[in-house]
Amino acid sequence: MILVSAKAFAGCLEQAAERYRVSPLLLEAIAETESSGNPLAVGALVSPVRARFVYSRLLELSVPFSVSSYRGRYLFSIRPGNRQQAERVLKLVSRYADTYDVGLMQINKLWIERYNLKSEWLLDECYNANWGAYVLARMVARYGYTWEAIWHYNGSPVYAVKVMESLRKLCLNKYSDLPYCREYFVGTLKKR
Numbered sequence: 294m295i296l297v298s299a300k301a302f303a304g305c306l307e308q309a310a311e312r313y314r315v316s317p318l319l320l321e322a323i324a325e326t327e328s329s330g331n332p333l334a335v336g337a338l339v340s341p342v343r344a345r346f347v348y349s350r351l352l353e354l355s356v357p358f359s360v361s362s363y364r365g366r367y368l369f370s371i372r373p374g375n376r377q378q379a380e381r382v383l384k385l386v387s388r389y390a391d392t393y394d395v396g397l398m399q400i401n402k403l404w405i406e407r408y409n410l411k412s413e414w415l416l417d418e419c420y421n422a423n424w425g426a427y428v429l430a431r432m433v434a435r436y437g438y439t440w441e442a443i444w445h446y447n448g449s450p451v452y453a454v455k456v457m458e459s460l461r462k463l464c465l466n467k468y469s470d471l472p473y474c475r476e477y478f479v480g481t482l483k484k485r
Contacts, residue, residue, distance in 0.1 A: 302418060325462070335394070337394075338366050339391060343389045344366075380413050400421060
C-alpha cells in the first residue's frame with residue numbers, strides 16, 4: 294500500500310511539473326517541506342480567541358495534531374487519518390481559522406478563494422499537485438528560478454531555507470544520480 298501511494302505521489306508531481314513546466318525535483322522538495330508528502334495534511338492559523346475551541350473540537354474528532362505559537366496566533370498542524378476526517382477538519386478550519394492550507398502542497402485559502410475552489414477537492418493528491426505546480430509556475434514567472442520565487446510560494450524568506458534542506462535530503466537519499474544533485478549536493482558533501 295505504501296509503495297503504491299509513493300508511486301502515485303511521484304506520478305502526480307511529475308505530471309504537474311510537466312504541465313506547468315517547473316522542476317519536478319523542486320516540486321517534490323516543496324511537497325516534503327509543506328506536508329511531508331501527506332495528501333490529507335491541513336495547516337491552520339487561528340486567533341487566540343478561537344484557538345481553544347478549535348483545539349477542543351480537534352480532540353473530539355480524534356485527529357492527530359500539534360500546535361505552536363506563531364506571531365500572536367496559533368498554528369495547528371493537523372494530520373487526519375482518512376479523507377472523512379480531513380473533510381471534517383476542513384469544515385472546522387474554513388469557519389474558524391484566520392487562514393488555512395490544504396493537502397500535499399498546502400494550497401492556501403487565498404488561492405482557494407481566488408479561484409473558487411472547494412477545499413475538499415484539494416485532498417486529491419494529483420489535483421493538489423497541479424495547483425501547487427501552478428502557484429510555483431506563477432512565482433517563477435514573476436521572480437525567475439530564484440530562491441525569492443520559492444519563498445513567495447509560502448510567504449516567508451525562512452521558507453526557502455527549509456525547501457533547500459528538503460532538496461538536499463532528496464538529493465542525498467533518493468536522487469543522488471541526478472546531475473543537479475551530484476553537482477550541488479552529493480559532490481560538495483563528499484569533498485568536506
